[in-house]
Every structure is written in structure tokens, then in C-alpha cells.
Amino acid sequence: MGRILALVIKELLALLRDPKGRMVLIGPPILQLFVFSYAATLEVSNVRIGVLDRDDGLWSAELLQRLDASDTFAEIVPVDGVQAIDRLIDQRQVIAVLHLGPAFSRDLMAGTDATVQLLLDGRRSNAAQIVEGYVRRLLSDLNRDARARAGLPAIPEDPLVVRHWFNPTLEYQWFTVPSLLAMLTMLMGLIVTSLSVARERELGTFDQLLVSPLTPAQILAGKSLPPLLVGLFHGTVFLLAAIFFFGVPFTGSLALLYGSLVVYLAAVIGIGLFISSLSATQQQAILGSFLFAAPAVLLSGFATPVENMPEWLQTATLINPLRHFLVIVKGLFLKDMPLETVAASALPLALIAIVTLGTAAWLFRRRMG
């Protein structure tokens, strides 16, 4: 026990002695949490839309006013003619152009179908689709009001009664901040661990460790505990920021969160040590962890849902600890997730940890033999 402790202290010193290394551990992760929490939103606001108004009537004026009043659009760009549409969209000056024909107001008041054209920039298809949704909603409200004004029979109400559970107003940050907690903790833990063995190997000090009286299991423990402490520190800082700064509700159990965080970190550390024990130089270790981290982040369900991936890739993401921990962390923040559901996601994490840590220990032992 004393030996492991000595090794842990030595590892922590190696990590924290260098002021730049210390800075990198504390400053950037917190900065990132803040910048990315505000940046990562799939809501669309403040975009520019062009309007070609050939109607110039009562209802087109009303529509322009409503577009202007909405948060989605920062600016309504008047379009002179059909020829001007190309240039505006091509050069990305507007995300979409709404084209109102000369009979727009007349058709609306008469209660016949009024046709409008909406041209959208398909290079930004995701944002453009969201803009299309906004415009559709605006126009359907406009239609309802026009029919009421003209004394025409009302159109049926929306047939759906929608309730968003766990996040009634669909606050985007309630999704982003817990996800970033999981993501940033993984990135830091991975780099810290994957370098620890590779650096010693490159410098030749790893062989000294191996010839010391320490057993491979003790070396493994000594190498795993410091990143675990670093990860718990990051997790705590992010948790406090999420609850007290961003106001994300935490409905689940703290004990479950910390319990599953330890299992998650064990899985991340296992992967880091596995990469580390395979690489002969620091550079290989860094590359290895990048090669793991970049897909792990993008294929975790954070940016796009896992369900959208092809079947074989969904199966491959089962070895991605972030994917499982995202379920847990969002569940504990927003859904008051019960123990058995948390355990269902923690189990694969534990398996990943056991396999990777076991393999890393085996690789250490093989090097000794």
C-alpha cells in the first residue's frame, strides 16, 4: 500500500510540477466548458433572410413585420428581382429567400390556396431546415389570422398536444452542459494516462520502474490513481458550474453520479493505459489517443443521434465509454434515472475497464518477462 502511495505521489508530482502542464490541466477545460456551452446550440437565430415581395399588399406587409419581429431573423434583406436571388444565396448573404407572388394577399382574403416559394441554401441544410420550419409556422399563423379577418371558417387546430418531458422548454444548454462534462473529462483523462507510460518508456525510466520491487498490478494502480483524481476534480468543477452557473437541474442521486463517474474514468484510463503500453514513444501515444478520441466524441450521440448511424457502426460504438456515460449523465441530471437504468449503462463501462486494464497489466508483465 505504501509503495502504491509513493508511486501515486511521484506521478502527481510529475504531472503538476511543470507550471505549463498544471495550467493545461486547469485553465483550458474550464474555458472550454464555458465557450462551448454557449456556442453549441442547434437553435437558429439571427440569420438573414431575403424577401422578394411582388405582392406589396396588406398581408405581405404583415408577414414582413412578423418576420422582422422574430428572433430567428436578424435582418430582412429586400430582393429587387428574381435575378438577384442567385447572388444572395450563392455568396451566403442570406440563408433563404422567400418569394411572394403578386396575388398573395388577394388569395389569402379570398380563401383560396396562396402559393409562396421558399429557396434555401442547401449547403447549410440543417440550419436551412430549421428556418423552413419557422417560416412554415409563421405562414400558418398568418393564414389563420387572415381567415379570421375575412370571416372565413377557421381551419382545424393543431391535432397534437405536445409535452417535452425532463426539459419542458427545450433549453439547449440542459443538454450541452452535462454532455460537455462527460466529453471534457474523457479528453483530459485520456491524454494524461496515455502519456504517462509512454513518456517513461521514451526516457527509459519505465524499465527502472519494472526492475523495482513493484509488481505490475502495483504499477498499474499507481498509474491509474492520479488520472482518476484529476478526472474526479474535473468532474466536480464541471458539476458545480452546471448546477450553479448554468442552472441545469440535477434531479438524480449524487452518489450514483460519482459512482458511475469512477467506473467511467476507469474505462477511460484503461483505454489510455492500453494505448500507452502499446506505444514506444510519446508521439505514438498522442496519436493513438487522438485516433481514439476524435471518433469517440463525434460518434457518441452528442453531435448526432446514434440511431442515425448504420448498424455496424452502432455496434462499434458499444466500446465507446462516452456513449454510455452520456446516457447516465443526462439521465441523472434531467431524468432522475433510477439505479437499475444507470447500472445498465455502467455495466458496459465496467466491462471496458476490466478488459483494457487487464490487457494493459498483461502488456506490462510481458515486458518484464
Add this chain to the structure above:
Amino acid sequence: MRRFLALTRKEALQVGRDPSSILIAFVLPLILLFLFGYGVSLDATSIRVGLVLPSSEDADDLAAALTASDGIVVVTARDRRQLTGALVAGDIRGIVVIPENFRAGDPIQVLTDGSEPNTARFVENYVRGIVQGWNASTPGRPSPPGIVIEARYWFNPGLESRHFLVPGSIALVMALIGTLLTALVVSREWERGTMEAMLATPVSPVELLLGKFVPYLLLGLGSMAICTMLAVWLFGVPLRGSILALVAISAAFLVPALGQGLIISALSKNQFVASQLALLSGFLPATLLSGFIFEIDSMPEVIQWITFVVPARYLIPSLQTVFLAGDIWPLFLGDIAAMLAIGAVFMGLAANATRKRLA
């Protein structure tokens, strides 16, 4: 000039002999783009949605309409309580509740998983579309006249998210390798002391940096070529612009990206700090602050200012344009100018940092 050529030759040989540079420049982009191309998709095809279905003729009819649609996979139950656990676990993304004694036109309740706002909104809109369509098609309920919206998506009429995500992913891969390549390789030289040895010769820091820059620029363009081939041949993304424009845009982007790597390597003492900084200042901003997935216009103003110095922010619109729209030079030239300006500042800072290290 001769000295510069000799330096470039030396660096090129060094790159050619170092397997890790080749790995970063050619193998890494292949693997990453392959995974991104398949994995990052906004086209919902199998979002699972629960359905509470009482026994009634109209309810069965609507259920058939929901099941037949190809955007969602329907999981049916008789009682809501059977589905709420699955919603908490994230196994389903929403629950559609058809009330007892349901008749066409009656309101329907939809519960979504708000912990994923984007998917929640998708479920809401998707179900609304189906229900409205089904209501309108039931006899005796003619659809009222309204505003018909003819929406047309230029450059990507089929709305395939892969078409705009793959060019974005290429930008991401380029940002990652451009910065990582120089940051790692050069910081290793600092660590081993070979940079100091070079600086002790009559070579000036600027010459030394330029000597490093040229081979890595070529290497970066090489990985761009690989990414493009993968995009066009494997993922079927059209390349409507010219190769010339593609090369000009990529080369302009590599100036700030490599410059950033050189600054990082000169400032950080070791590969650990260098790799961290490359990840933090290169890859993550390129993912989140570039307009790749998240619209820059929608971010708070302070963050919008930060995006102005993220080179990927200029690369992504140009790349999406050259692939999907064609050669629109006024757009390219603005982006290229911005990237070169940032590049010039970064290179100046890199030269400065290199000189300082000697003192």
C-alpha cells in the same frame, strides 16, 4: 535562396523518413473521414418512438400510417406505463398517446425526451406531419385551403446531410492534422534539442520555419487529395467546383493551421503540452466554433468574435461551396484573404516565439 532550398530538402527527407508524419498525414485522415462519413448523420432513419394504442378502428388506421413512415420505428404498447421506463433509459425518444375511443380529428398527446432537444423537436414535427396528413386523407374531412409553400433546397435538393457534413468533416480532419502535424513533430525536435542545433547555424529563424513549412504544406495538400477522393468516390459527394479552387482554398487554410502548430511547438516545452494545445486550439474550435454543425450567427456575440480567429470558420463555407455549388470566387477570395491574414499573423508570432526561446 540556396540555403532555403537545402533546408526544405532536409525537412522533406526528414518527413519522408519519419513514419509518424506519414501516419498523421495519410492514414489518420482516411480513418477519420471514413468514420465521420458513415457516423455523422442528421438524416433520421430509425428514431424509436413508443405508441400507446387503444383498440379502435381509427386508432389502428393511424397506427398503420405511423408504422409505415420510414423516419421512425414504432414500438407499440397498450399502456403508457410500459413505455415511460424506456423513455427514461433513452431507448425510445418519444411516446405518442392515442386516447381511448379515438376518432379522426381528436387531439393526440405526444411526449418527447427533452434531454435531447433536437431529437425531441424532430419527433414532434415528424409526428405532426403524419397526423395532419392522415387527418386530411380521412373521408369527410377535406383539407382547408391555406398557404402552399414550395420549398426548394439549392445545391442539395435531396437534403442529404452527408453532402454538407462530409466537406465539413474534411475541414475538421485538415484542422486536426494541420496543427497536430507541426505541433508534435517540431515540439519533439525542441525536446530533443535538434531545433537549438539548427538555430545555432547561420540559418535565421524565419528561414528555418519556412523550410519546415513547405514540406508540411505539400503533405497537407496530399491528405486533402485523399479526403477529396474518399468524399467523391465513396460518399458520392459532388465536386461541382474546380480543382484549382479546391487547391487554393486548402493551401490558404494550411498557412494558419501550420502556423498555429509552429507557435504551439515553440511555446510549449514538451509534447504533452503541445498535444493538449493542438487539441484545444485546433480540433475542438474547428468542431464547435466553425459553423460545421452549430450556426455561428446563432451564438452569443462574444463567442462570434472568437470565431473570427478560428481559421476553420473560413474553410468550411468555402469547402461546402466548392463541393456543392461550384466556383463562386467572390466568396472564396474573401475567405482566402482572411485565412492568409490570420496565417501571416500566426507565422509572425511563430518566428517571434522561436527567436525568444533562444534568448
